Amino acid sequence: xxxxxxxxxxxxxxxxxxxxxxxxxxxxxxxxxxxxxxxxxxxxxxxxxxxxxxxxxxxxxxxxxxxxxxxxxxxxxxxxxxxxxxxxxxxxxxxxxxxxxxxxxxxxxxxxxxxxxxxxxxxxxxxxxxxxxxxxxxxxxxxxxxxxxxxxxxxxxxxxxxxxxxxxxxxxxxxxxxxxxxxxxxxxxxxxxxxxxxxxxxxxxxxxxxxxxxxxxxxxxxxxxxxxxxxxxxxxxxxxxxxxxxxxxxx
Ligand code: MF3
Ligand code: CO
Numbered sequence: 438x439x440x441x442x443x444x445x446x447x448x449x450x451x452x453x454x455x456x457x458x459x460x461x462x463x464x465x466x467x468x469x470x471x472x473x474x475x476x477x478x479x480x481x482x483x484x485x486x487x488x489x490x491x492x493x494x495x496x497x498x499x500x501x502x503x504x505x506x507x508x509x510x511x512x513x514x515x516x517x518x519x520x521x522x523x524x525x526x527x528x529x530x531x532x533x534x535x536x537x538x539x540x541x542x543x544x545x546x547x548x549x550x551x552x553x554x555x556x557x558x559x560x561x562x563x564x565x566x567x568x569x570x571x572x573x574x575x576x577x578x579x580x581x582x583x584x585x586x587x588x589x590x591x592x593x594x595x596x597x598x599x600x601x602x603x604x605x606x607x608x609x610x611x612x613x614x615x616x617x618x619x620x621x622x623x624x625x626x627x628x629x630x631x632x633x634x635x636x637x638x639x640x641x642x643x644x645x646x647x648x649x650x651x652x653x654x655x656x657x658x659x660x661x662x663x664x665x666x667x668x669x670x671x672x673x674x675x676x677x678x679x680x681x682x683x684x685x686x687x688x
Contacts, residue, residue, distance in 0.1 A: 438616045440608055442635035447541065448676060451610065451637055454543035455674050455685030457489045457536040462547055463688070465505070465534070469549045471526040475507040478532065479518035486536050494535025494542045494613050501658060506533035506546075513601055513643050513651055513660040513668040514546075526552030529562060531670040535613060542613045544639045545686035546672035557646065558667055561598065565644040565669035568592045568600075572621075572640055576675055576682040582617060582629030589642050590622040599649035601668070604660065606641040609674055632677045637685070641672030 443451060461482050468481050483504035486493050493504030501515070508516035508531040509524070515533075524530055533546035548562050572589035590600050606619030617630055621642045645651075647666030654661060662668050676683040 440616050440630060440636055441610050442633060443610060443637055443676075444635070447610070448635070450539040450541040451543065451674070451676065451685055454491065454536050454538050454541045455545070456543075456688055457486060457491045457538060458534050458543040458545045458674070458686045459688040460489070461485050461534045461536065462532060462545060465532050466547070466549055469524065469530060469551055471524055471552050473524050474520055475509075475516065475518040475522045475524070476520040478507050479503045479505045482532075482534060489536070489538070491536040491538035494537045494544065495533075498613060507531070508533070508659070508670070510667055511662045511665050513645070513662060514604060514670055515658045515660050517656055517658055524551045527554055529554055529558050529667060529669065533670065533672065540611060542609050543674050543686050544609055544613060544672065545674060546641060546670045548669040548671065561644065561646055561667055561669045564593060564596045564598055565642055566671045568642045568644060569640060569671045569673065572642065573675060573682055576632065576638070576640070576677060578632055578634045578677055578679045580632050582619065582632060583623055583627055585640065586620045586629070587623040593642065593644050599645045599647065601643035601645060601651055602649050603651050604643055606639045606672070608637065609639045610637050634677055634679050636677040637674060638677065639672055639674050641670065643668060643670050
């Protein structure tokens with residue numbers, strides 16, 4: 438599929454979806470504390486998204502059973518909320534939120550600390566977030582897609598961490614996942630497509646303390662690090678412009 442270029446009118450709708458995602462993450466950040474179940478996090482998130490007139494993008498997507506992906510410690514992404522799973526002091530928790538309104542999606546993720554966390558966990562969260570910002574320095578009309586990928590990888594690896602290979606970012610718009618696929622690592626000398634103003638992309642580094650290999654749990658969704666090391670996730674939906682990019686899921 439060709440990469441869609443959004444019109445000004447469509448961009449306005451993407452901003453609206455993105456803002457709801459950002460507000461949901463801000464609300465959920467406040468709810469993160471030892472003792473809360475991952476089910477309750479999902480419930481708070483879903484209720485907020487619906488209160489804004491939007492629909493959770495993930496619920497029912499390829500059969501995913503919840504609205505918010507909640508992934509703890511060595512879980513990389515796509516953790517399924519459960520009444521039996523409680524956050525505890527010292528955990529790190531990645532929340533991934535998608536909202537659909539007026540025909541368009543927004544998608545973003547953050548990793549938060551639960552209570553007091555180790556210095557290594559803090560550093561991982563920081564490096565993951567920074568790797569995103571290093572990547573989007575290259576997000577500008579005329580640049581090539583994999584310049585973003587290479588910058589994310591170079592930063593994360595320089596800090597001693599590894600970049601997950603099996604999952605990537607993606608184009609986003611009328612569909613949650615559109616072309617192009619956006620690796621957070623460089624593929625040989627390929628440059629990727631040339632970026633154009635009006636492209637909307639979900640850039641989402643997933644960074645591990647240990648090796649980059651991941652595995653899937655028997656629930657068919659939860660992705661974990663193969664070596665059991667901690668993993669963090671940071672994602673925003675961005676709009677490519679002539680000057681650079683606009684973050685649609687940050688307020
Ligand atoms: N941000 C994630 C992604 O782009 C969320 C998808 S979860 C799913 O893959 F349940 F919807 F698949
Ligand atoms: Co995404």
